[in-house]
Amino acid sequence: MIKGFKDNLAEQRERLKISEQIVNNRIHNSPFGEKTKALTRKWSQYESFGGVGWGVFEITPVIERAEGAYLYDADGKEYIDLLSGFSVSALGGCNKEITKIIQDQAGKLTHFFDLPHVERVKLAEKLTKLSRIKEKTRVAFGVTGSDAIELAVRAARYYTGQPYIFTAYGDYHGLTYGTMGLTGKGCLD
Ligand SMILES: Cc1ncc(COP(=O)(O)O)c(C=O)c1O
Numbered sequence: 001m002i003k004g005f006k007d008n009l010a011e012q013r014e015r016l017k018i019s020e021q022i023v024n025n026r027i028h029n030s031p032f033g034e035k036t037k038a039l040t041r042k043w044s045q046y047e048s049f050g051g052v053g054w055g056v057f058e059i060t061p062v063i064e065r066a067e068g069a070y071l072y073d074a075d076g077k078e079y080i081d082l083l084s085g086f087s088v089s090a091l092g093g094c095n096k097e098i099t100k101i102i103q104d105q106a107g108k109l110t111h112f113f114d115l116p117h118v119e120r121v122k123l124a125e126k127l128t129k130l131s132r133i134k135e136k137t138r139v140a141f142g143v144t145g146s147d148a149i150e151l152a153v154r155a156a157r158y159y160t161g162q163p164y165i166f167t168a169y170g171d172y173h174g175l176t177y178g179t180m181g182l183t184g185k186g187c188l189d
Contacts (some may be wrong), residue, residue: 008169012184016055016184020044020056023044023049023054024041026043026059027059028048030059032061032073032075033077034075035073036061036073036075036077039062040060040062041073043062061074062074063079065093066092067096068093069082069092069093071093081093082101086166105119125139127139144174145173145174146173146174146179149179150176150178150179165182167182167184167186169184171184
């Protein structure tokens with residue numbers, strides 16, 4: 001018998017479901033040092049299992065600091081970060097030049113509601129030029145990946161006039177209300 005959408009979804013939900021016992025076993029059997037294990041235990045007590053970490057990975061270390069492509073956990077164990085960060089910030093950890101720019105800006109202006117400020121105007125111009133879109137274009141800022149996905153869905157619907165968006169089983173597109181409808185992992189225990 002061919003499995004339908006509902007069966008696949010139920011199977012996937014079951015696979016991604018995490019209990020306290022599963023989490024405790026994973027921590028117990030993890031290859032980390034004692035400080036890292038204690039922090040992972042604390043993490044599991046205070047943060048929802050619905051985040052990316054528990055659903056996608058068996059267990060992850062608790063990182064304390066970074067130097068370029070190297071990461072160090074709470075016990076000082078060294079790891080190589082083959083992504084050198086993640087998605088939009090794949091710039092390595094604590095790059096000296098970037099750290100200086102962040103420190104300087106933190107001393108000038110850190111947050112200004114949703115209104116223009118000097119760096120925002122400069123960044124909008126820079127991103128628009130980097131996009132290489134020939135027609136007149138503008139940038140829309142967001143603060144999360146989910147924002148970006150929701151904007152992409154809205155743009156796709158606007159330009160195609162079609163309502164449907166296809167996604168794959170086991171996918172991850174974010175945890176906002178809009179992206180939850182596209183994300184396979186639906187467990188927020
Ligand atoms: C592929 C993908 N899409 C969307 C998101 C959602 O991003 P955010 O958690 O910033 O909303 C992530 C975040 O990990 C992601 O990896």
